Amino acid sequence: MSHTSRPAIEMAGIGKRFGATEALRGLDLTVPAGTVCGLLGPNGAGKTTAVRVLATLVAPDRGTARVAGHDVVREAEEVRRAIGLAGQHAALDEGITGRDNLHLFGRMHRLGARRARARADELLTRFGLAEAGDRLVRTYSGGMRRRLDLIASLVTSPPVLFLDEPTTGLDPRSRQEIWGTVKELAAGGTTVLLTTQYLDEADRLADDIVVVDHGAAIATGPPDRLKAAIGSQVSVTLATAEQLAATAVVLSALSGNDAQVDVAERTVTVLTAPGASVLLPSLVRELDGAGVVAEDVAVRAPSLDDVFLALTGRPRESADSTGSAGSTGSAELGRAA
Template sequence: MSRSASDLAIEASGLVKRFGAVTALDGVDLAVPAGSVFGALGPNGAGKTTAVRILATLLRPDAGTARVAGHDVLRDAHRVRQTIGLTGQYASVDEDLTGRQNLTMVGRLLGLSRTRAGRRADELLDEFGLTEAGQRSVRTYSGGMRRRLDLAASLVSRPDVIFLDEPTTGLDPVKRAEMWGSIRRLVAEGTTVLLTTQYLEEADNLADEVVVFDAGRVVAQGSPHQLKRRSGTRTLEVQLTDPSRLAEVTGLLAAIVDTEPSRDPGAGRLSIPVTDGTALPAVVRRLDDAGIEVAELALRLPSLDDVFLALTGHTTGSGSGNTVGTDAGTTTTGPARTRTERSAA
């Protein structure tokens, strides 16, 4: 469905970026609705970070156009920087300062008075559960605390649009879930989030819409549910109440779907790929006719891992063989430089 420009927080058309002989972006189009989480999914070297750096005015495209919050990233770079926040792949806070001093410093660089900067720092420390740690040196913070402080720093100016470039890299599952909660709160308050990630689960949990990057191109776009349906294959799972009847049910399923199911004898579980939902009622009838009780019967969509593999022929971890330094984890122009440039522009 097409959207008017007023509905979009970010729009890009035909973005191209080359680094020597390597084409990092090859005609990328993006349309990010305001007030949503937009996921950019792909392995290192796919082009995600390069796209973010162009949208954040840290790189100039070789071709194409882009607008953020209605401002052209080339002609109105100063206005774009006043509108956005950026958190890179690694926390860029000053370890020798306390958490509060880091946030206050950012506020001062953005032109806030000392009093307003301190007040905003206290608000953000409270919002991100860092009030007690606010007077401690960041050197004593855990990785998750640094990531939360880094995200808080990108919100000092209350940006309309925030770019989160793999914000949960290196976090354990608990800290990752905490960061997800912070992102959901941002969107609930009206912020637009462009999230780049290699974690398919992250895109599935957070994103309203996802673009799949591979070798500098967007190879698919849609909601996680829509992308899952595109792969075509679903999985029928059967959990038996009586695992001793596993062999009998294996034959029954194979006869209906004409495929041998995979089995987990210890759990009494079988799973079998199906192309549509028509097999489900047939399986229910045959199980009922045979007097076989099931604890669970489910038809599951493919995971985003399955979708990515179907679209690109490789997993997110294998990459596309098109890795360049700006998209492979280096952050020489991350959030700290962005904030300084914003105040100086």
């Protein structure tokens, strides 16, 4: 994939405080044009504030930010014309049809009646909603509403798109549909900044990932590189809980890291050092030598959950709730395309 020389999104030393709370502490972010960047972090890490700064909804206290080559403070109007934004909650009128929703957004952006109608038809056909276009939105499934909300952000063909947790609450099939839409947009040259609580989503979609914690970027890079930097995970499940301690000793000695014990699941896990390899035969021999009877032994490549745990000190489940915290909210954002 080729990209233009100027990044589509740039943040340098961005700071933002709300009263006593310092939401951003010198955040740096660079997103090449035509790529998908996954912005990850615990609730309260600063993800939403970063998106709001880039969407010109709040002004930074310090630092500089540019979107599509325009400064978010000095050239806010130009930035708004260059972006689309879909928040966690769909900003649709459920009492009218999908086609009329898109037509309405087009008229709001001064496309003119004829161009707005043509753009609505074009988007409905492109993203597989043509047959549903004349149905009331209240009859749509959750996945169809999210797709319609997403493509409403594309009425003006923005080169940069912000997606705030676009698949929260959707079933697996609907999530796959949204993923396909995002991939198609990126393939067509749209730059996408994606915040998500689903790490597998970021792993599948993002060219690069930025992990944010306490208002600053603590890790940046392609998903595979971030995963490779923390080593593999070794997991042993036991027949009885009595041998958990002995197993932890073996795994800690083998890896050089502290093993984690899950008494309820009778499982011991440990992360190996980056670049180190643990072969199953040698691991089984070590366990046999210690008299450990294992039901299952596995060595697997790390996931983004493991990266999240290693970087933030807590698993994603405890860091990001399934609530709406961190959502920008389409209604409040007013469809900043």
